[in-house]
Amino acid sequence: MSTASLMQHFQKRSRQEIRNKLNLCSKDFSIIECICPEDIVIARLNRRKDDFSDANFAIYENMKRIYEPVEEEHVTVDTSKISIIDIERIAKNILKRN
Secondary structure (H helix, E strand, C coil): CCHHHHCCCHHHHHHHHHHCCCCCCCCCCEEEEEECCCHHHHHHHHHHCCCCCCCCCHHHHHHHHCCCCCCCEEEEEEECCCCCCHHHHHHHHCCCCC
16 A cells, blocks of 8 residues: 555545445444554654655654544554553454454
8 A cells, every 4th residue: 555545544534435445334344543652653763774664754744734533433552552452452342343
């Protein structure tokens, strides 16, 4: 997925478009919102070398600018300190829909 198409999915309208294109109902679609303090994001971006991602600070800034808060049912995970509890919450959220 290109950066441009990934950035689209930070908008509510685009999340709905994905559901429609894939013909998914709510029980078949889970949203996991990943959050992280900006200082950690910047440090992670600065440490990147020779990987497949084209993410950099400019892309991060653009994503932050177009981001629309998730209003639908979702699970929020702080990726600066992900734990087994977070993984269990994600799994429970997905499993309860099936």
